[in-house]
Amino acid sequence: MPSSLPIALTIAGSDSGGGAGIQADLKTFHAFGAFGTSVLTAITAQNTRGVFAVHPVPLDVVQAQIRAVAEDLPPAAFKTGMLATAELVRTVAAAIREFGLPSFVLDPVMVATSGDRLLDEDAVDGVRGTLLPLARLVTPNLDEAAILTGKPVRTPAEMHAAAQDLIEMGAGAALIKGGHLEGDEVLDLFYDGTHWREWRREKLQTRNTHGTGCTLSAAVTAGLAEGRQLVVAVQQALGYVNRAMRAAPGLGSGHGPLNHLVES
Numbered sequence: 001m002p003s004s005l006p007i008a009l010t011i012a013g014s015d016s017g018g019g020a021g022i023q024a025d026l027k028t029f030h031a032f033g034a035f036g037t038s039v040l041t042a043i044t045a046q047n048t049r050g051v052f053a054v055h056p057v058p059l060d061v062v063q064a065q066i067r068a069v070a071e072d073l074p075p076a077a078f079k080t081g082m083l084a085t086a087e088l089v090r091t092v093a094a095a096i097r098e099f100g101l102p103s104f105v106l107d108p109v110m111v112a113t114s115g116d117r118l119l120d121e122d123a124v125d126g127v128r129g130t131l132l133p134l135a136r137l138v139t140p141n142l143d144e145a146a147i148l149t150g151k152p153v154r155t156p157a158e159m160h161a162a163a164q165d166l167i168e169m170g171a172g173a174a175l176i177k178g179g180h181l182e183g184d185e186v187l188d189l190f191y192d193g194t195h196w197r198e199w200r201r202e203k204l205q206t207r208n209t210h211g212t213g214c215t216l217s218a219a220v221t222a223g224l225a226e227g228r229q230l231v232v233a234v235q236q237a238l239g240y241v242n243r244a245m246r247a248a249p250g251l252g253s254g255h256g257p258l259n260h261l262v263e264s
Contacts, residue, residue, distance in 0.1 A: 006225040007073055008034040009101070010218060011066070011092055012081030012109070013042035013054075013118070019257030020046075020112070020211035021081060025218040027260035031240070032222035037073050039065040041092070042084040044118075048210055048252030051116035056084045059091045066092070070099040077103035077224035079217045080131065082118045089126035096134055103224040106135035106171070107217035108144045124148070133170030137230060139217045140166075141177045156187055163191035175220075175234055177213070179203070190234055197231055199238055208248030208256035215258055216241045222264075240264050 008029045015021035022038050029036030041062055045053035069075065078101050083089050096104065108127055110119040119127070128148060132138060138148075145153040145162040148169070153162045159176045166174040173192035181187055183203070190197040219240045223233025244258035251257055 005035045006033075006222075006227070007037060007075045008218075008221050008225040009037045009039065009069055009075035009078035010081065010221070011039040011041060011078065011083075012214070013044055013084065014040055015044060015046045015211070017047040017210070017252070017257070019048065020214045024211040024214040024258075024260065025079065025081065028215050028218035028240075029222050031260055031262070031264045032219060032226065033264070034222040034225045037069045037075060039069060041088050042082055044082075046112070048254035048256050050254065051112050051118070054084060054118070056088060059087055062088060062091055063095060066095040066099065070095075070101065075101065075225065076227075077105065077221045079105040079107055079221040081107050081214055081217070082109045083123065083127075084118065085120050086123040086126050089123050090130060093126070093130035093134065103221070104135045104137075105217050105221045105224070106131055106138040107213055108138060108140050108148060109213065110144050110147060128169060132166070135170075136172040136224070137175060137220060137234070138166055138171045138173075139175045139177065139213065139220070141213060142180045145176050154182075156181070156189070159187070159189045160191075163189055167191060167193045173230060177216070179209075179212070188238055190231060192230070195231070197234075199235070201242065204242075204245055206245060206248065207254070208245060208250065208258060210252075210255040210257050212241055212245065212258065215244060215260065219264070236264070
């Protein structure tokens with residue numbers, strides 16, 4: 001009998017500390033009731049204090065992983081996270097087109113919470129030119145939005161301009177994450193080329209922010225895999241991340257991980 005369990009796929013790097021990357025994505029998929037599959041793009045030596053080593057996975061192995069999942073466990077939605085190099089960006093984009101993978105959530109991972117770079121500078125053009133036009137949703141923070149658009153993004157007005165630019169660059173929709181805005185309020189801004197949506201909440205004073213971007217994009221992906229409308233999946237994902245931050249277990253001595261066991 002056909003399974004009723006939705007399948008979600010993450011194409012991303014591994015975080016040995018368990019708070020971000022593939023590990024956070026799979027925990028989030030499980031929390032939302034989706035069956036998680038994964039394609040590993042890079043191995044990192046990482047904990048709450050920082051990233052100490054990065055080893056990209058060979059391109060043919062990345063291709064083989066995508067083929068293995070697509071041909072036997074086709075996802076209803078998928079996301080990308082850390083892609084590390086320009087060659088990996090091109091390889092993943094080609095595979096997305098080859099297998100017609102649906103409902104793509106692009107998390108343009110460029111810099112870790114610790115400040116360590118996770119995407120080579122020469123790979124940014126590939127993200128803009130080959131991945132962004134394939135994305136149903138792109139989820140940059142302020143710094144990532146600035147890199148993608150080539151313009152400063154530090155205010156709500158600049159967030160609106162960046163969202164419009166990302167749509168014009170080919171994305172189906174954009175969610176600009178405003179966790180780094182000045183002040184005591186967080187603004188998350190959604191735009192799909194027609195409709196705007198804003199979510200505002202009090203900024204949490206916490207060190208436990210490791211993996212927030214990965215977790216958010218994975219939660220949206222899981223929602224899409226389950227058939228939810230995009231804006232509904234985004235709203236539920238934002239609520240989940242906020243609860244996971246509030247319930248963070250306080251592990252490690254740096255930027256601690258979230259609690260992925262909270263209610264989705």
